[in-house]
Amino acid sequence: MYPLNTKDLHRIFEKLDKNGDGFVSLEELNWLLEKIGVQYSIAELESSVGKPCLDLNEFLLFCKSISENNNCKSKGGHGLDEDGLKDGDHDTNEEDDDLMKAFNVFDINGDGFISCEELKDVLMRLGFLDETCSSGIDCKIMIHVFDTNLDGQLDFEEFKNMMLHTVS
Structure with missing residues (x-):
């Protein structure tokens, strides 16, 4: 992220x-x-x-x-709890839940995808883009980088990959 x-x-x-x-x-x-x-x-x-x-x-x-x-x-641990699950398994579920909540913030129309327009709208509301930015080219580039199936929008797995991507 x-x-x-x-x-x-x-x-x-x-x-x-x-x-x-x-x-x-x-x-x-x-x-x-x-x-x-x-x-x-x-x-x-x-x-x-x-x-x-x-x-x-x-x-x-x-x-x-x-x-x-x-x-x-x-980061989580690697021990087993009383259910026999690794500590990291709980973290992954919690992480996925958190990511789904974030995804739903961006998926304004609830269709299961984040479009360029939805991304731009949320980023503007959060103050990352100013109102004068009308082209949305940055949003198109952000989506394009993580849009693995090239449909022009992000599904949850593509969003998850974007959010978990780390720059080395």
Whole structure:
């Protein structure tokens, strides 16, 4: 998966900070988490974060901690549990569930595929593309790179490969 850099997170922070006060409220943070398929109550977020709003540095630390937690989960162990399953088997199922939630965020019309238009719409809503980008050429390129059956859109397996792809 391509990690978000500080510049990307800064843009997301600015989009979330609707009133421009330099803070992201837990409601704004929860909105973002829901958009990417992560469900928390405001009480759970406040318990996790420890305060009612985050400044940019706190937001960056929060994102970093989420990223580190996901990396730890995805590495998994290799022992067997009481069901006889490898630790990694549970992680894979949980990882697939998380990826399916993310896939569903992008699959706006629910047809089981992510089109260029859907990808562009979600990336614009998350602040990765600005409204002036009308051609969607970057989205077409992103889809083309991982579109193994060359149908011009991503199915779940192609999306999964894109999200799990690491740059060496």
